[in-house]
Amino acid sequence: MAPPPSPSTADLILDAAERRAQSVGFNGFSYADIADELKVTTATIHYHFSAKSDLGADLLERYTRRFQDALARISRRQISPAEQLRAYARLYEDVLREGRLCLCGILAAEYQTLPGPMREKVVAFFAENEAWLAKLLAVGRERGELRFAGDPRDVAMAITCGLEGTLLVARTFGGVARFRAAAEIVLAAAKAAA
Amino acid sequence: MAPPPSPSTADLILDAAERRAQSVGFNGFSYADIADELKVTTATIHYHFSAKSDLGADLLERYTRRFQDALARISRRQISPAEQLRAYARLYEDVLREGRLCLCGILAAEYQTLPGPMREKVVAFFAENEAWLAKLLAVGRERGELRFAGDPRDVAMAITCGLEGTLLVARTFGGVARFRAAAEIVLAAAKAAA
DNA sequence: GTCTATAGGCAGATAGAC
């Protein structure tokens, strides 16, 4: 294994932008904010991401890829479908613990103000999310390890949306403890449904 | 009954601001946007709401009051707890049909950028929401008309958050049809839970 | 690749006439 290369300026910018976008939204931070944090000037950021919409698009691409990777890692683990669901919920809980939201959750709230390319990527995130979750649910039900009625995609949608909403609300009202309690109830859609 | 008085300028401003806040967020519109829409100047708006944070606070107060009124109307109807839950979900569905989000849902996403007085009102909205819903759930269970395990407040939280998240996501991905399907599954937390 | 300097626009907010 090669030693980890020290992160490029572009990566540092993405890191800072991601952290801010997940807490104050894409419209909630400026190039100046990031420039101050990294001790560079706004011109430097424009050199790497000529427009803010480009930064946003790259941000979404990296975030979605990483999220998909995390889902793939869950799939590879030799655990039951119910356990995989719990691992899925833990992805959200970890985000909340840092005082953040899901990037695509907060961007969904800003959707109407986003440039077109970013909008498409937000939609794609939810579509890929649902596809992964629906497959997990379908397989789990086939094996008799999960119980629920109806189309797995609908249950997948309900679970993803439930976690997104719980994250959103729990950050302002409830905190991590209540996130857990609510998330457990959300996940029960694929355990106890008739 | 007296005839409805023609709305004051302040009311018209609140109406326009509310519509915009529910679609682009509180930081997504400016005094100039509203001024253009109402064919007045920004100075006029400042006369009625000297700072934007005042407008935001008044907006939240009116919205929360109206939402509470809607909940009270549901409570007064002679329908089963399960039907009341459906009526609750319909409040959200109606908002989506206009392409909007719940005001407090979208403000929860902007929470970190909101002035203090607005933050408190957002939190209060969710607290009052949960209180109403928890009471409905508790009564329904006592009467044997609703089935669920655990603290009614946790189930209430899961349902409110589930609907908020479904609203958020369905606006960008899924639309009204899938909102309904997911909402039904969310509400099942208080019907089929073991 | 990073800087200084700056353009051009839009934001929230205020003073004072009518």
Place this chain on the structure above:
DNA sequence: GTCTATCTGCCTATAGAC
């Protein structure tokens, strides 16, 4: 109560030196 006019500050973005 509404207007015109304006201030100040921040934002995105660019030109050009190093």
